[in-house]
Amino acid sequence: MSDLHIRHATLADIDTVLRFWREAAEGTSISDDHDGVARLIVRDPEALLLAERDGLLAGTVIAGFDGWRCSAYRLAVHPGHRRQGIATALLEAAERRFAALGGRRVDAMVLEANERAHHTWDAAGYQREDHWRRWVKPL
Numbered sequence: 302m303s304d305l306h307i308r309h310a311t312l313a314d315i316d317t318v319l320r321f322w323r324e325a326a327e328g329t330s331i332s333d334d335h336d337g338v339a340r341l342i343v344r345d346p347e348a349l350l351l352a353e354r355d356g357l358l359a360g361t362v363i364a365g366f367d368g369w370r371c372s373a374y375r376l377a378v379h380p381g382h383r384r385q386g387i388a389t390a391l392l393e394a395a396e397r398r399f400a401a402l403g404g405r406r407v408d409a410m411v412l413e414a415n416e417r418a419h420h421t422w423d424a425a426g427y428q429r430e431d432h433w434r435r436w437v438k439p440l
């Protein structure tokens with residue numbers, strides 16, 4: 302996609318990204334606020350990838366690597382730009398980052414009811430594992 306530009310988000314992008322997620326992402330995250338996104342960018346300035354078209358935000362993914370696990374979060378594409386390969390391009394960029402850092406496998410948490418997302422992860426080569434459940438504890 303020649304007109305698609307993928308770059309790392311900076312602190313200056315936070316408000317735009319939060320607005321974008323309200324419109325484009327599936328649900329909300331416990332970290333969907335200014336401090337939450339700022340903490341991510343300060344801790345790992347290369348984790349939040351933005352896809353822009355004509356200077357406007359069209360998609361996001363967080364490519365998180367903690368030295369052990371590669372996790373893709375917040376994959377979202379603007380409703381007006383879907384089915385144009387933007388999620389595919391973002392996942393390819395995330396995977397290039399993980400591979401360069403020595404990552405071995407990518408994880409994604411995907412809601413059971415989000416069928417569109419299932420198609421997307423499947424098309425990108427991801428396989429669903431049925432033998433896990435998420436265990437959580439808010440801090």
Ligand SMILES: CC(C)(COP(=O)(O)OP(=O)(O)OC[C@H]1O[C@@H](n2cnc3c(N)ncnc32)[C@H](O)[C@@H]1OP(=O)(O)O)[C@@H](O)C(=O)NCCC(=O)NCCS
Pocket residue numbers: 325326327375376377378379382383384385386387388389390409410411412415417418420421422424
């Ligand atoms: C899921 C999402 C990120 C896909 O983004 P996208 O840019 O439209 O995806 P792509 O264009 O790269 O699609 C790649 C492939 O995934 C599959 N796919 C994507 N959307 C699909 C849909 N609505 N129905 C069926 N297959 C779909 C297709 O195989 C597609 O290839 P094709 O268009 O050549 O047939 C986007 O729909 C979105 O932002 N949804 C809301 C947020 C969300 O659910 N994120 C995932 C959280 S786990």
